[in-house]
Amino acid sequence: MVSVEVSTKVFPARPSAVPEIREFLRGCLADSPLPESEDRELGNTILSTLLAAAGPAGMIEISCRKYPGRVEFDVLPSATAHLDPATPEPDPEEPDPAESFAEWMTEALRRTGTTREAAAQRLGVSVKTVNRWIGGQTEPRLRELRRIQDQFGDVPLR
Incomplete structure (x- = not known):
């Protein structure tokens, strides 16, 4: 029997969600940090995958499966109409501290x-x-x- 840990989170399909998505993925990779070049590549892959997976519901679902010795990710359009309850709704009045x-x-x-x-x-x-x-x-x-x-x-x- 193989131990598998699965984490899934739903994000709004908006550019402002990308940093939170990257943090979620980094959390999944906490036991195996990436070199800077692979981190950049992961960022580019995340964006292109999210662009391809964006659906009419405007939500993206990311699942992380941790196996002994490897991690797998799925990025899919989500029909879920709500965010993870632990994730606060973005405040449209609050500007992003980074370049908007x-x-x-x-x-x-x-x-x-x-x-x-x-x-x-x-x-x-x-x-x-x-x-x-x-x-x-x-x-x-x-x-x-x-x-x-x-x-x-x-x-x-x-």
């Missing part, structure tokens, strides 16, 4: 010389949606973030 998505998006538009109207058209969203992102009122879901990355480059993970 709004600041990054504003800079990306300035850097590329793109108007909000042109960005909305290129991303397949309304100008009102782009204005809300830039104003910090909302953040894109991961399925929208994929299009943003395709048009404006990698969103930094803070």
Whole structure:
């Protein structure tokens, strides 16, 4: 018989959840710390996997299975309509202490010389949606973030 420890957590499919997701994964890897290069690779893999797994419910479910000598992860879209009760709901009024998505998006538009109207058209969203992102009122879901990355480059993970 093999001992297996399973941890599962549901996260909102938003860029602001990425640091919490990475911390969850690091907790799963606590007994086997990664070198810096593999940590960077893990961050890139997490983002690309989350982008591919984002579903219409806007939630991502991550499961960690610890076996003796190895750890496995699953990243899946989740139909769960609520977060883990231990995870507080994000406060939309509270700014992220790190560079916010709004600041990054504003800079990306300035850097590329793109108007909000042109960005909305290129991303397949309304100008009102782009204005809300830039104003910090909302953040894109991961399925929208994929299009943003395709048009404006990698969103930094803070």
